Amino acid sequence: MALIVMKFGGTSVADMDRIRNVAAHVKREVTAGNKVAVVVSAMAGRTNELVDFVNDATDTPDQREYDAVVSSGEQVTSGLLALCLQNEGVAARSWQGWQIPLLTDDAHGKARINDINGDELRQSIEAGVVAVIAGFQGISPLGRIATLGRGGSDTSAVAIAAALDADLCDIYTDVDGVYTTDPRIVAKARRLQKVSYEEMLEMASLGAKVLQTRSVELAMLKNVRLAVRSSFDDPVTTPAVNMDGTSTIGTLVCSEEEIVEQQVVSGIAYAKDEAKVTLISIADKPGIAAAVFGPLAEANINVDMIVQNVSADGLTTDMTFTVPEADLPSALAVLEGHKDVLNYKELLGATNIVKVSIIGVGMRSHAGVAAEMFKELAAKGINIQAITTSEIKISILIDAAYQELAVRTLHSLFGLDQEPE
């Protein structure tokens, strides 16, 4: 018997039939003898409808009122799932964020969880009553409803799992696990049986939208084991995601130590929503980087990869960096506004680029991974425009036309096309 947290997103509770399907998933776990807390999102589309109401009311919403309005979506789902469970003979009750209470800070609309008093919740669960928890919400120090921001239900689920000291936090979604890369691009992409928090974090922040980054950070911090699995699997016969990574379904996200046979590279991620900015012929002198990036930081624009060419004449150089695609117009505007200081010859913006990354904790103990990567890409005629690295990740910027080729090439190169031995 285990205590498990099950989390279902908006598409998994989109209508009454989908909610009944969720109830069947929960009933399976209860029948297997587990104690269960369920965290639910709003029915798909409902949050958007509520946000539209708010935007119709005012251009500058008070975030506390925004939260009061949009949090109602999860409240509805929690009550409805409790009713569907009761209808199936499963004891259940709904819990709103303020009822637990799930205490947050007062950063309404994007609140962080401060603490969860899980005593009453745990007693109820231990007594055999499934706890159906409205995700995405808590209560602020002043007693107002505070939402955790988009995707916050993942974070709710992990925080609840930590507070309850749950054995597992199952994240039910519309994909059946975490893959070595995007299966839509690489037919040979494989489901990972296990992935470490660190790798999952890099994948999440690099465009694999399975889990919200914050929820993975929290899971790592609190050592909550996550399983990513599909709510579309048959709710009665689908097996559990095993802790030993031998499951035929889902992906276990756990600490590095639990993954005995570590691949050097676990996955290949890509991100298309980046844009490239190039400053041609700026002065190559101390302080020039600050002069470029200071104004961008003030404009709240995140700069990711930066390349500064070696100066040919010792006087001027070219500088290239990436920003989120959505921020490109404002980035260009900021730099045009500082043209007199920066004194560049030309300012170029481009969106026909893609960032491709290889991720794996095994890179820590394996030298030469980058060299191998660059050599193979060169052999395919792929030009690398910029590079960034971390301990467990190497990212390159390439022409968007080569995206699929690069991802497939790297997927083969690092042995991801076959199951590991």
Added chain:
Amino acid sequence: MALIVMKFGGTSVADMDRIRNVAAHVKREVTAGNKVAVVVSAMAGRTNELVDFVNDATDTPDQREYDAVVSSGEQVTSGLLALCLQNEGVAARSWQGWQIPLLTDDAHGKARINDINGDELRQSIEAGVVAVIAGFQGISPLGRIATLGRGGSDTSAVAIAAALDADLCDIYTDVDGVYTTDPRIVAKARRLQKVSYEEMLEMASLGAKVLQTRSVELAMLKNVRLAVRSSFDDPVTTPAVNMDGTSTIGTLVCSEEEIVEQQVVSGIAYAKDEAKVTLISIADKPGIAAAVFGPLAEANINVDMIVQNVSADGLTTDMTFTVPEADLPSALAVLEGHKDVLNYKELLGATNIVKVSIIGVGMRSHAGVAAEMFKELAAKGINIQAITTSEIKISILIDAAYQELAVRTLHSLFGLDQEPE
């Protein structure tokens, strides 16, 4: 400067334009220097949508979960109205039932208000912040959301007004006041400037659906002065409902003592949703009434008017009574099931009847009102099938075909066609 409570029902907040209209009504009162609490219902149609979800989930809903689901409608409206007010430069915040807190008993779905701790609410209002309160809901002794039942927002408003010791509770609705009778039937029906709680109670329970009966009872008990007025009046220029009953708009509902020039009859009400049951030739012996009405009470069927004819032969008699139209089939079934005990000759059910009532606190001090009423109806050829009376009301049961004639006749007879001097 006064402290006023303003209540807006579902049709008054049906969409964003209507909510903006409500904000304009509230802004007018704030601009006039008043301190304001607003109680809102769910957007029209939303509660029904949520109830449909619940009924889709289960045939026998846990009322606590029902309450969690349906109370979300008022939560949404409260946040949206607060945002619309802020957008108009009016300081405002939303309050959910549990935030006030408005403490109820645990009769979920039809909870009664036990107590309201209005301290924090009052401080906020006194500080100039309009309180936008989600109607229809409170918090139970076990910390669950409890709804007050359909129409409960009126009751919320009155209870809040009592807790805040408000000067006036304005009930905004889709009619512009309480009328001497239904204007759709009698063209000469007049808006009453004042009506007493007692009269309003009789009117409410007799089919004038302007105010929920419970809210009037509570207003009488707590001596909260109500004004019934229209949310369709121009929100900027519409005047206040005066306490002295000289207003050009609305109806003040207040204690009898505040109404100096009392009419004998204040209004004529009618109710079409009654059905008549007749037992022909039952034994005229002690205990027969108990034998008839005991089983009906057990079946939870409310019996209203009862007529037992004088026995002609001293052995058998006929008995007639009314039940709500919706309960007629089950009433007949119950009586058929007891045929062996009751031993009646014939059992008749009819729905072609209407109950017409004259209401007025002035009847207390005027004899002969009933005689006048019966004489005039007889002159018009209207046969009276049953009669019930209270201190301030006389109700008769007649053939439904005579409904309009009876209402018009009584409206004229008791001087309601003209303004009182």
